Amino acid sequence: MQAEVVPSGPRWRAASILLWVAALLLAAASIATRDPVPLFLALPLLLAPALAVASLPTPSSGVRLSWGEEGSGAEIAIAGRIEAEDPRMLRRLHLTFQRPSPIEQVRPPTIALTHGCLSFRLSWRAPFPVFVRIAPPVVTASDPLDLVRLTIPHQAPPLLVSRYPPEATELDAVRLRRTTTVPGEAPSRAVGRAGDFFSVRAATRSDTRRQINWRASARAGRLLANEFLLERTGDLVLVLDARPSSLGAEQDAAILSIARASARGIALGFLRLKARVGLAVYGEFLATVPLGSGRTHRFRLDRALETAVVAGAAGPDERLAVQLRRNFPPGVPTLLISTLASDGSRELLLHLRRRGFPVYVLSPSPLPLLFPHRPSETSDDRLVERLLHLVRRRSIAAVWEEAPVLDWTDYWSLAGLHALLTRPTSGSRPW
Numbered sequence: 001m002q003a004e005v006v007p008s009g010p011r012w013r014a015a016s017i018l019l020w021v022a023a024l025l026l027a028a029a030s031i032a033t034r035d036p037v038p039l040f041l042a043l044p045l046l047l048a049p050a051l052a053v054a055s056l057p058t059p060s061s062g063v064r065l066s067w068g069e070e071g072s073g074a075e076i077a078i079a080g081r082i083e084a085e086d087p088r089m090l091r092r093l094h095l096t097f098q099r100p101s102p103i104e105q106v107r108p109p110t111i112a113l114t115h116g117c118l119s120f121r122l123s124w125r126a127p128f129p130v131f132v133r134i135a136p137p138v139v140t141a142s143d144p145l146d147l148v149r150l151t152i153p154h155q156a157p158p159l160l161v162s163r164y165p166p167e168a169t170e171l172d173a174v175r176l177r178r179t180t181t182v183p184g185e186a187p188s189r190a191v192g193r194a195g196d197f198f199s200v201r202a203a204t205r206s207d208t209r210r211q212i213n214w215r216a217s218a219r220a221g222r223l224l225a226n227e228f229l230l231e232r233t234g235d236l237v238l239v240l241d242a243r244p245s246s247l248g249a250e251q252d253a254a255i256l257s258i259a260r261a262s263a264r265g266i267a268l269g270f271l272r273l274k275a276r277v278g279l280a281v282y283g284e285f286l287a288t289v290p291l292g293s294g295r296t297h298r299f300r301l302d303r304a305l306e307t308a309v310v311a312g313a314a315g316p317d318e319r320l321a322v323q324l325r326r327n328f329p330p331g332v333p334t335l336l337i338s339t340l341a342s343d344g345s346r347e348l349l350l351h352l353r354r355r356g357f358p359v360y361v362l363s364p365s366p367l368p369l370l371f372p373h374r375p376s377e378t379s380d381d382r383l384v385e386r387l388l389h390l391v392r393r394r395s396i397a398a399v400w401e402e403a404p405v406l407d408w409t410d411y412w413s414l415a416g417l418h419a420l421l422t423r424p425t426s427g428s429r430p431w
Helices: 014-033 036-054 087-092 214-220 249-272 295-306 317-327 345-354 379-399 415-422
Strands: 063-070 075-084 093-096 104-114 117-125 130-134 138-142 148-151 159-163 189-202 224-231 235-241 276-282 286-292 334-337 359-364 405-408
Touching: 014 036, 036 148, 063 159, 075 087, 075 093, 075 159, 087 093, 087 138, 093 117, 130 249, 130 295, 159 249, 214 224, 235 249, 235 317, 249 276, 249 295, 249 334, 249 359, 276 295, 276 317, 286 295, 286 317, 317 345, 334 345, 345 359, 345 379, 359 415, 379 405, 405 415
Parallel strands: 235 276, 235 334, 334 359, 359 405
Antiparallel strands: 063 075, 075 117, 093 138, 104 117, 130 159, 138 148, 189 224, 276 286
């Protein structure tokens, strides 16, 4: 996907408008006093903006923009460079960067002219997990006096920035239940830890000593592990609660951003294991992505997560369960990502269980957003935070009667979810 900046006409700067006003005042003074001297002084002021437009580059003299995203964790570093057919034009280029919410700026942008190109670097920070698309910067050229600016067209792909907890893609210890294949469907040859030998790969921290291929490791000089094939088709449905709550529009948007980022990380982790992943976003109505796997399915999930927004009105709890049953088979392991801020959260899980969906809940707590820890917080703020924390624990305890819940307070870690899903329970486990 490429985004093209559409060129617009010349944009007059404030300095050119001041020149015109000064020229008109001098012309009026010349007429009032019948003195030609002010008129001769006004003539260069009137001609300067016109000459500035003539000195601008033509819209066909495009530039080439290449940029990429770096960094890890909460840090977002974006570096790029601009090349032009006429290197002299680079000195008159101006960049306008579009920073989406909720990304914060750490340091001002650095722009330097080096080696015949204009390079720039952005230092941003994500306060919590995000999944946003960053539009390319707008490139404008100006005249030597910076009286007029003209947008220069270019083609550059937007950057898709995704920041989620690293544990999201390390859920390989969670084994989804095998599903019954429908007519015309064959079980997938998924990579696992049992079955026929498949290949040798680089060892990871989760590999046991029995998986290490010691002979191959001795020859290669680094640890290598055996990879095996396992007949398995696992299914997982991710449900995002995009309904508005009593927290407010700003908090709801931040919580949904966290949910989208974590859902993408979890989906990538299970897709790497050759499992089938489905997505459901519930606002007033249900929008779904059917169960699937593969690279094309990953792009479908990314598109659905990117376009997910907080709904204008909240749909009833039973509607989610009914529409979910119409789109996904019963018995599929379901992970609900919701703040559980509404009073009917228990009824929502009850409806899902009645429709045959075994549910685990990942509940992002709104308290870290409402009360960010600062050194100057007062005792009254700590008391209010403590009371809200107790209310939150009481509501989570009530929901636990219907489904296991993780009260997610540290947005940059999903170690609690990993422990919750791999914890042994009585009876048959859906995971």
